[in-house]
Each structure stands twice: as structure tokens, then as C-alpha cells.
Amino acid sequence: MTIAERAPLQCLSATEAAALIRAEPDIKVFDVRDMQSFKQEHLAGAMHLTEDRVPLWLTRLEKTTPVLIYCYHGNSSKTFAQMFSDFRFARVYSVDGGYRPLANALAEPAKAAVDELSEALAAFMVQWDFDPRDLNAPGEHGLTPLMRAALSGEQGLVTELLALGVDVHARNDDGNTALWLACVPRSTAIVQALIEAGISLDNRNDAGSTALMYTASSDRPELLKLLLDAGADPQVRNFDDLRAVELAASAACLKLLRHTAD
Structure with missing residues (x-):
């Protein structure tokens, strides 16, 4: 050559x-x-x-x-x-x-001048006692602004925070990322946005559980399918040696995971 x-x-x-x-x-x-x-x-x-x-x-x-x-x-x-x-x-x-x-x-934490934040995001930061000068700084229970916005189902705030370059891989005190927390309010839009931002699909929290396991065990088939389609690994086991298929709480979730049972 x-x-x-x-x-x-x-x-x-x-x-x-x-x-x-x-x-x-x-x-x-x-x-x-x-x-x-x-x-x-x-x-x-x-x-x-x-x-x-x-x-x-x-x-x-x-x-x-x-x-x-x-x-x-x-x-x-x-x-x-x-x-x-x-x-x-x-x-x-x-x-x-x-x-x-x-x-x-x-x-280096993601920095943003206070006047760069939208009115809604600035109010959100004050509401939850976050430092508007450090968008990655954790607050109560180790939740960052992105995690809190995801948990609250605030799609617009999640979109803005992602555009400001916040850390999507941060984990809270339980070892969960914003992906798990977005599944709590069943927000397919936020989950999709986080997937597109490159968040880890198979992060295991302090119990060894993934977001896929959570959606299976809490009967969230629409989010379970979204994660599977994005490439989440159904073969990951938690610390009790259980996979998502063995945690499925409904027939709908079990149907989505049936190909992983063997």
C-alpha cells in the first residue's frame, strides 16, 4: 500500500x-x-x-x-x-x-450559562434545587437534571438537556441511568430520545437489573418492545440469575421475550 x-x-x-x-x-x-x-x-x-x-x-x-x-x-x-x-x-x-x-x-461537567436555559428549564432547576451552572451535578438521591426530567416525564426538558450535552451515562444512588427512570412514567418519546443520544441499553443497577428487566417485570410491553428493537440484550442476568423473560409480568411481555426463553 x-x-x-x-x-x-x-x-x-x-x-x-x-x-x-x-x-x-x-x-x-x-x-x-x-x-x-x-x-x-x-x-x-x-x-x-x-x-x-x-x-x-x-x-x-x-x-x-x-x-x-x-x-x-x-x-x-x-x-x-x-x-x-x-x-x-x-x-x-x-x-x-x-x-x-x-x-x-x-x-468536565456540562456547563451552560444561566441565560442559555429556557424559562421552563430554569424554573425546573430551581424547583429541584439544581445548580444551573452545572447540568450534570446530582441532587437528591443522586438524580441529575436529566434523570429528574426523565422520571417526571418532561419530554421538552429532556430534549433541551440532551441538546446542551449533558452526560447520558450518569447513574443515580441505585445505579440507574435516565433510561430506567424514563420507563417509570411510560414515556416512549423520552426513551427513544435517550436511545438516540447513545445511552447504554444494558446498564445494570446495583441489583444487577437492566431497564429491559424493569419493563418486563412492571408490565410495560410498549417500552419492552422499544428496547428490544433498539438492541437491548435479553440474555443479561440480574444478581438473582434471572433474565427479563423470567421476570415477565404479563402475557404481552412474555410474548415479546418468548424467543429468548431457551
Whole structure:
């Protein structure tokens, strides 16, 4: 392969890389530091990568999969990223500055000037004693503004918060995300919006339960179908070793899950 045939390799700042990770839920993130450093801390969802395992990933991933690689300072990641680029991966990124700046950038809360909030959202923040300057800060029971809006069935507020870039992966004191909470008021519109925002479909709370299990056990077939159609995994088991099909509270839910019973 000639240099001209290589797919372009892009170097991103930590801020740019953090924004890309938030915007691209399907991005594949690799950590090429040593294993000890990886075990001590790494980005959520990142895979450890060594040179001898690169060929495995080159054949396993679709060439259209976006790939982002970080190391200690942004040097080794360029070498690894070039390997993917040489094999014509369409979008390959190396993080300048490495792990620590990227981790810090991802930890930055979503900020918004008070005057950027709609009147309805500003009133909502006051009502629930949230800080309007930090849209990811949790309040009572560890609920963020997005979680509270989802639990309250406030579709317009959820839409606005998502547009402001809030963290859809945050978990409350019980380990639930906004997806589970949106199922409580049976809001198909909010659940769909969260799915489209890239929220994890199979997050397990502190009891090991997923939103799919909740919709099955609480007789919410319309939401159960929505989650299944989006790709939620019906084979996940809770800490009592039960799957959604074994928790189904109605014939309608059982019918939707019948193909998972075996």
C-alpha cells in the first residue's frame, strides 16, 4: 500500500477527543499504555491494546468503525493509529497529551450559562434545587437534571438537556441511568430520545437489573418492545440469575421475550 492510499490519521486535543467520544457512542477506544497503568485506571469502555493484538482488531472491526487511541503523552498512540490508518480504516484518531488530559476533559461537567436555559428549564432547576451552572451535578438521591426530567416525564426538558450535552451515562444512588427512570412514567418519546443520544441499553443497577428487566417485570410491553428493537440484550442476568423473560409480568411481555426463553 502506498502512502497515498492510506486513510487520513487525525491528531486531536483532549477536548476534541472528549467531544468525539460523547458524540460517537460506537467509537472504539484503545489504551496502549502498559497493563499495570491500564489496570490502575482507564477510560470507561476502553480496551487495552498491545502491538501483537493489533492484527486481531484489524480483522474484527469494520473499516467504517471510528477508532480513537490514547497513550501516556500522545506519541505511541500515533504509531498504533497509523497501523489502523494503513489498513484503510476511515476514521482514526490519536489523542495529543495522552490519557490524563483526556480523562480530565471527559470529567468536565456540562456547563451552560444561566441565560442559555429556557424559562421552563430554569424554573425546573430551581424547583429541584439544581445548580444551573452545572447540568450534570446530582441532587437528591443522586438524580441529575436529566434523570429528574426523565422520571417526571418532561419530554421538552429532556430534549433541551440532551441538546446542551449533558452526560447520558450518569447513574443515580441505585445505579440507574435516565433510561430506567424514563420507563417509570411510560414515556416512549423520552426513551427513544435517550436511545438516540447513545445511552447504554444494558446498564445494570446495583441489583444487577437492566431497564429491559424493569419493563418486563412492571408490565410495560410498549417500552419492552422499544428496547428490544433498539438492541437491548435479553440474555443479561440480574444478581438473582434471572433474565427479563423470567421476570415477565404479563402475557404481552412474555410474548415479546418468548424467543429468548431457551
